[in-house]
Amino acid sequence: MKPDMELSLPARAENIALIRHAFGALGETFAVDEELLSDVRLAVTEACSNVVVHAYAEEAPGPLEVLATLDDGTLTVVVRDEGPGIAPHPDSPGLGLGLPLIASLAESVHLGRDEHERTEVRMTFSLSNGQVDGAWSTPPAGGVASAADPDDPDDQTDPATRT
């Protein structure tokens, strides 16, 4: 099954914002619960940050790929890189909370390698609480949805109505 969305870009810090912004389209298009959308975006941000910080530490930034597939109410996000793999980093500048945070936000997390030996973090999120049915190629019932995007300068939703 082909992913509904694939992004491939250099693993630079500034591109994390781009990925995060792209995932906001999920809320713009479908009636995804805002809190759940925030969880998805935070988990994806953490996974991408790990790639930027650790995957190509001493080299020029390599590729960062993010794939998202929605199937039967389950969103699967894969964050992929061509670094050496996931290993403990005692000298890491971070707190080491990235993967535990992802695990707490996602329904499931799988760390591994794909068929081309690329490192990947595979996360799933259940969107099936009456929010989204079917694939992203299916138009949303009731038209365009409503989740406000706090990162989107074009979002005209009254902040007072955001929960």
Place this chain on the structure above:
Amino acid sequence: MSGSTTPGPYASSPPPEPPESVALRVSTGPLAGPVLNRVASMILARAQCPLDRFDDALILCDAISAHAPAHVRDSHVAYTLTAEERTIELRVAELRAGGAAGLMDDALLPDVGNVIERYSDSRRVEPASDGGGEELVLRLGCA
């Protein structure tokens, strides 16, 4: 007093970075337009695109994402956005043979003209790098 020779914190600009490309592949459907617009807006903002050209580019993206699904080889459309100095290149890929011309034709609006021609600075059609179909390459000036 002659000027100090000590460079200020912003005196030396960093060496120019090579053009950076973002590849996006998205299923045709309601998500296609919002995702392309969001990715394009980030690239345009990063290129410090003036607001009027920013709007032009998003209108162009709207037209492409609205009409490209009718001209793709399968259920996905691929884009590559590259920010260069004062220019953005938008490559629309995975179009079937004749799809680029079809996409251009569909962008013709009564009393407005062709949206793609109006809002892009140059257009060319290239054969697809994988040998099947073709790609429409648009350039937008951001000066």
